[in-house]
Amino acid sequence: MSAQPQTTYIHGSHESVLRSHKWRTVANSAAYLIPHLKPGLKVLDVGCGPGTISVDIASYVPGGHVTGLEYDPAIVEHARAHAAERGAADVAFVQGDAHALPFADSTFDVVHAHQVLQHIAEPVRALREMRRVARPGGVVAAREADWAAFTWFPDTPGLGEWHALAQRVNRAYGGEPHAGRRVKAWARAAGFDAARISCSAATWCFSTPEEREWWGGRMAERIATAGFTKGAVELGASAEDLERLSQAWRTWIQEEDGWFVLLHGEIICQV
Template sequence: MSVLDCGCGPGTITQGIAQIVAPGKVIGCDLEPGMVERAAALAEGANLDNLSFQVGNILDLPFEDNTFDAVLSCAVTEHLGEPVKAMSELGRVVKRGGVVGITRTDWAAHMIAPSCGAVNRFFELFESGFNLQGGTMNGGRNLPSMLGEAGLNVVDVLIALSGAYTPEPGNAMVNGWAEWIENLPLFDRVIEEGLTTRDELDAMCAEMREWGAQPGTIAATGGCRVVARKD
C-alpha cells in the first residue's frame, strides 16, 4: 500500500503506519515546516526506509490525482474553515477503490467527574478560540455528512469518548489542558477579543490542577472516526 498521513504533526502515528504497511510507501505531510523537520528527526534511527515527510497544505496537496491507496487525517479538519474542501482534496489524491480515514473531535460530548467549573469554562473558551480561527471542536457529528458532500462513500463510523481515568492522584489529560491555556496563542486571542482575562485563565489553571490531583477523576471527550471509500 501507499499511504498519506495528512497533518502528521510530529509523525508518531505516521511511524506506526509505516511499520504496518512496510514495504509500502508512507508519506507524512504537515503545513508547518518546523513540524516536518521535527517528524523527520524523530523518525531517525527507526529503520523505516519506506517513510518520508514533506510540507503540504491539506487544502492544496502537492500530489497527483489517484496517488495513494489510503489517506488519513487525525484531528486536523476541526482547525479549518472549509473542512469539506479539505476532504475533497483527500479524495482527489486517493485511488479509486481506496479509502480516506478521518478523526474529528466533538467536545460538545464530554464526561468530567467529579464536576469542575474550570474545565467546563476551558471547553467554552477553547471552542470560542477555534471559532475565531474559523474552526470548531464540536463538529465531529457532521463528519459522515461532510465526507458524503465531498463525494466519498462512508463505509464505517465509530463514535466514541476517549480520555483518562486516574485511580491515583494526577490526571495527565487535564494537566495538559492547563498547559495549553498557559502556552497556546489561541488563548491570547480570546483575551484580545475580551472573552476572558489572564487572571481568570490563571485561576482556571490552578483549579484544574487541583481537580486533577484528586484520585479517581475522569476526563473524556467525544469524537467521530469515519472511513470512506472513493468509488
C-alpha cells in the same frame, strides 16, 4: 482555483502540545483504520503533527510507504527527527496545506487525517482533496473530536468555563469544535457516496493518577503558554482568567475520582 483559505491551529506548537501529540499511536488514535492497512500500501497522513501516527502506520504496511503532510514547517522537522530516531526509512514528511494537497490524482491507497478537519477553514474542501489523491478502490479516513460530547467528573470549578472558552476560540479561528458529529455530512458534501461511508466512534478516557497528571497537566500548560492564549485574550479573557482556568486543571488532577472522556467521530470512505 479560489484563494487559499487560512489554516490556523489554535493550540500552536508549544512543547506541551507536541508532548500530547507524541503520545498518539495507531492503537490509541486510529484503531478503526487497522483493517484497511495491508503490506505494500502507499499511505498519506494529512496533518501529521510530530509524526508518531505516521511512523506507526508504516509498521502496518511493510514494503509500502507513508507520507506525512504538515502545515507547520517547524513541526515537519520534529516529525523527521522522530522517524530518524525510530529508523523508519519508509516514511517521508513534507510541508503542505490540506486544502491543496501537493500530490497527483490517484496517488495513495489510504489517505488519513486525525484531528485535522476541526481546525481548518474548509473541511469539505480538504476532504475533496483527500478523495482526489486517493486511488480508485482506496479509502479516505478521518477521526475528529466532538467537544460538545466531552464529559468529566467531578465538576471542578473552572473546567466548564474552560470548555466553553476553548470552543469559542476554535470558532474564532474558523474551526468547528463539534467536528465529530459532522464528518459524515462533510464527506457527503465532498462527493463521497453515502452508501460507501462507514461511521464509528471511539473515546479517550483519562482516570488513573498517571493519566490525570498527563492529560490535565498538558491542558493546564496549553492555557498558560500555547497559541490558545492569544485567541482567548482577543475574546476578552484576562491573564488572571487564564491562570484561574489553568489552576482548575491542576485541581482536577488531584481528584481521586477524576475522570475525563473525549468522544471522537470516525469515517472510512471507499473511493
